[in-house]
């Protein structure tokens with residue numbers, strides 16, 4: 261437990277964590293100190309002066325809260341007239357050369373400058389001279405578009421590239437009102453985390469070429485999720501929206517703070533995986549090599565399993581723990597070999613020492629925990645004798661090229677329960693569309709053995725079943741997540757004492 | 773006030789000549805970190821070439837082992853670094869507060885009238901270039917003009933005229 265101190269803010273006594281800077285310390289008890297340049301992941305830079313507060317103890321009349329640690333007995337003033345004046349003055353300074361065209365700015369609705377103007381300024385401009393003009397729509401690389409006129413020079417983006425990615429592509433050149441963020445000629449943004457500057461930028465100066473002008477942010481529903489791009493399991497906001505007469509689709513992923521997993525950031529590749537939730541989805545079921553309604557495909561798969569002598573069930577390492585468990589139970593009941601072979605998901609050497617992992621699957625640790633075999637040998641030897649392969653969303657094309665796949669499957673009957681329409685679902689005799697991870701609730705275990713829960717975010721007009729339900733429809737016992745948990749708690753020692761409803765937001769570190 | 777960030781690319785790689793190379797190595801030992809060499813390395817470049825190109829900034833960054841963006845920041849911040857070729861006589865007029873209040877604009881206007889160059893320009897014959905620079909540190913005797921590094925204080929149009937006569 262962190263040491264606590266008592267201090268007063270505007271005369272009201274609060275108890276806060278000792279040593280934290282005032283912004284974070286009193287922020288934790290719900291008192292906002294406006295700030296632009298400070299960011300918890302980047303530290304205090306002290307350049308914007310928006311966080312100036314008064315402290316009644318004989319020190320100078322104004323001190324930056326971002327650089328002032330909370331201490332016992334401190335008397336912090338936020339509502340004194342001279343503090344309100346300085347906040348207003350800083351806002352006025354920031355706005356001297358800022359374009360006043362919020363309605364056409366992509367950041368509108370989630371802009372610190374806009375919010376603070378409403379809250380701390382609200383005055384008409386007194387400027388009568390023309391504004392300084394700078395460059396707009398600069399392509400900084402990595403899908404980052406910069407508008408120098410909207411920039412308030414807080415240097416968050418610059419500090420990110422220097423402190424976090426250590427690639428240092430960005431700098432603030434010139435001085436005074438000509439100062440601007442730019443890249444050195446021929447050395448654009450070139451790192452795998454560059455799009456984080458778009459989230460870090462408190463204003464509309466950094467935008468994502470992928471997202472900009474696609475959707476007004478106030479229409480977006482922000483739901484929490486887990487990125488399934490690799491085994492880090494970064495926590496994300498799934499920003500989605502259903503336009504009238506259209507389907508619910510995802511517009512972007514943004515990192516959600518989880519100190520235990522991803523901190524404040526996520527990688528660019530992971531950020532773009534939202535597209536797979538929207539596009540190329542398997543929408544139509546198939547039975548006996550022909551399009552069918554889902555229930556016929558389900559019946560057909562159920563019958564195939566019953567009549568099969570040697571079925572093989574292949575599980576995706578991206579399945580939720582609950583899905584894996586359901587598939588495993590069904591496999592046991594039907595005498596199937598259950599495999600989680602997915603070597604192709606592992607890109608040796610692709611990971612780094614920050615977030616990105618070699619393993620491009622969200623829940624390989626789950627396969628291991630449930631004791632599902634993942635070896636190539638076991639899978640291939642089972643396939644030699646198999647008369648039915650039921651593939652639960654495992655992208656075999658990652659592990660085999662087309663010719664090897666043909667050889668592997670041979671005459672074996674091939675069924676897919678899949679989210680994506682691809683060569684595999686083409687090839688399958690039976691194909692059943694399933695919900696993808698933004699459309700179901702479940703849990704995954706990341707590379708550091710942290711168990712994380714996520715909830716359904718997107719609700720499609722015609723939602724597909726979670727694999728757990730599909731498994732139950734083709735003859736499994738487990739029909740919902742709670743049933744899977746009851747079974748897992750009883751059979752998996754590491755999960756014995758885990759209460760799924762009580763998994764903390766930061767995830768639960770399992771003792772390995 | 774000007775945008776100095778539009779660097780000029782020469783299209784040829786830059787490197788220190790033997791003398792500057794040796795000087796760089798001598799100086800680098802004086803500092804606790806290599807980044808401290810940004811200012812001296814920019815000076816060395818300017819001494820060698822008369823101005824600092826995009827290639828030179830990239831070279832300095834790589835040589836020091838720092839980000840090009842940082843050297844870029846420093847080079848554009850200080851007006852004493854020439855980011856384009858300058859004339860035989862490089863005239864710097866201080867534009868900061870004291871000099872501003874005491875009439876730097878008359879001097880700048882006069883130079884335009886006389887030489888046809890505005891701050892940032894080089895005369896057609898390559899003889900003169902003009903720049904408005906930040907405080908030259910002689911505010912007590914403002915306005916201040918510097919020609920090829922040499923100070924001329926307490927300036928006015930008359931004195932500027934006389935000074936130009938000695939340069940032509």
Ligand code: SF4
Pocket residue numbers: 410411412413414415416417418441460461462463465466
């Ligand atoms: S681009 Fe955004 S993050 Fe970067 S300095 Fe400007 S306002 Fe700050």
Ligand code: SF4
Pocket residue numbers: 487488489490491492493494522526527528529530531615616617
């Ligand atoms: S590091 Fe992995 S989990 Fe995190 S955003 Fe990237 S792909 Fe997704």
Ligand code: FES
Pocket residue numbers: 294295296297298304305306307308309310311312324325326327
């Ligand atoms: S947040 Fe403290 S000075 Fe910017």
Ligand code: FES
Pocket residue numbers: 866867868869870871872906907908909910911914915916
């Ligand atoms: S203001 Fe011109 S020398 Fe200082």
